[in-house]
Amino acid sequence: MAEKIYNFSAGPAVLPRAVLEEVQRDLLALPGVGMSILEISHRSKTFEAIIQGAEIGLRKLLEIPDNYHVLFLQGGASLQFSMVPMNLLPAGGKADYINTGVWSKKAIKEAQKVGQVNVAGSSESDGFSRIPKQEELNLDPEAAYVHFTSNNTIYGTEWKYEPKVGSVPLVCDTSSDMLSRPLRVDKYSLIYAGAQKNMGPAGVTLVIIKDEMLKRVPKGLPSMLDYTIHAENKSLYNTPPCFAIYILGLVCQWLLQHGGLEAMAKTNQEKAKLIYDAIDATEFYRGVAQPDSRSLMNVTFRLPSEDLEKQFVKESTAAGLDGLKGHRSAGGIRASIYNAFPMEGVTALVDFMREFERKNG
Numbered sequence: 349m350a351e352k353i354y355n356f357s358a359g360p361a362v363l364p365r366a367v368l369e370e371v372q373r374d375l376l377a378l379p380g381v382g383m384s385i386l387e388i389s390h391r392s393k394t395f396e397a398i399i400q401g402a403e404i405g406l407r408k409l410l411e412i413p414d415n416y417h418v419l420f421l422q423g424g425a426s427l428q429f430s431m432v433p434m435n436l437l438p439a440g441g442k443a444d445y446i447n448t449g450v451w452s453k454k455a456i457k458e459a460q461k462v463g464q465v466n467v468a469g470s471s472e473s474d475g476f477s478r479i480p481k482q483e484e485l486n487l488d489p490e491a492a493y494v495h496f497t498s499n500n501t502i503y504g505t506e507w508k509y510e511p512k513v514g515s516v517p518l519v520c521d522t523s524s525d526m527l528s529r530p531l532r533v534d535k536y537s538l539i540y541a542g543a544q545k546n547m548g549p550a551g552v553t554l555v556i557i558k559d560e561m562l563k564r565v566p567k568g569l570p571s572m573l574d575y576t577i578h579a580e581n582k583s584l585y586n587t588p589p590c591f592a593i594y595i596l597g598l599v600c601q602w603l604l605q606h607g608g609l610e611a612m613a614k615t616n617q618e619k620a621k622l623i624y625d626a627i628d629a630t631e632f633y634r635g636v637a638q639p640d641s642r643s644l645m646n647v648t649f650r651l652p653s654e655d656l657e658k659q660f661v662k663e664s665t666a667a668g669l670d671g672l673k674g675h676r677s678a679g680g681i682r683a684s685i686y687n688a689f690p691m692e693g694v695t696a697l698v699d700f701m702r703e704f705e706r707k708n709g
């Protein structure tokens with residue numbers, strides 16, 4: 349086995365080493381507490397400080413305005429596919445969804461169980477290789493909200509702009525590019541993201557919701573699916589995923605110590621550019637995403653044949669570059685290079701790509 353493994357997994361994904369070291373150091377006993385984070389009550393003063401610290405970290409990083417609630421929920425981003433329409437799509441109302449891939453489609457499927465959905469834009473006919481342009485969107489000014497997926501983890505496409513939606517509330521699944529760049533929270537009514545890419549381990553889902561949206565929540569929803577209950581109880585209606593929230597808080601501290609989201613955006617640009625430049629430099633590799641829609645988090649590309657792709661995955665894994673196999677629904681190669689992914693891993697991949705082409709091109 350190679351000595352050093354670079355983890356290109358799409359999620360759960362690489363976490364900052366300093367965070368893992370702190371978790372390891374303090375796992376048996378939190379400093380000054382004498383008990384493990386895994387053992388203490390979620391109602392204890394210690395955990396109260398931890399969950400508040402995580403929220404404060406997020407508020408600082410994203411400059412979240414005071415009229416937004418920060419919720420730590422469970423059920424993954426997938427449960428948000430259901431909770432968003434259950435809470436925000438009134439009986440008889442309709443919602444606009446933009447279809448940019450598998451995750452958008454899953455969101456659409458769940459919303460259709462609740463009410464009327466209008467697919468206001470789609471890149472399906474282009475194999476989801478791009479993000480639709482504003483002019484292509486067929487938005488309904490009467491819609492209850494507009495939903496889109498900011499980064500399409502599977503195809504490696506990312507929105508470079510926020511769709512202009514007038515006064516219609518904007519809702520976004522930011523699972524795979526959350527905290528990778530600054531985000532204008534005030535443009536959104538609701539943002540959600542599973543933590544397990546850029547924010548922490550699996551098990552906690554972040555929801556940022558504008559206060560006034562809570563007024564829309566219908567009475568009688570199951571309590572665990574009701575945003576108002578979670579907001580009123582500050583994410584402590586039931587036992588939250590304490591360990592995942594603790595780590596998310598540490599990741600926020602790490603981001604703040606490393607210059608925040610502006611600094612992340614800059615490094616993420618540099619890291620992605622190295623791989624895209626390597627792809628563009630030859631005919632051997634072919635980028636999946638169209639250039640104006642390229643994701644900085646998930647870089648996807650193809651080789652001349654599926655056999656060569658299999659060989660690429662096998663040999664790269666042996667060389668310590670783990671997790672490069674594309675999503676099972678899309679094939680090809682995918683390099684996920686989230687915030688904590690080191691620059692050395694990117695250069696190792698680029699060197700490997702050149703060498704692989706030299707031998708097989």
Ligand code: PMP
Nearest residue numbers: 424425426451501521523524542
């Ligand atoms: N949305 C996006 C953009 C994703 O990448 C994923 C998971 N890869 C999901 C939603 C589903 O998230 P979860 O597994 O947390 O339900």
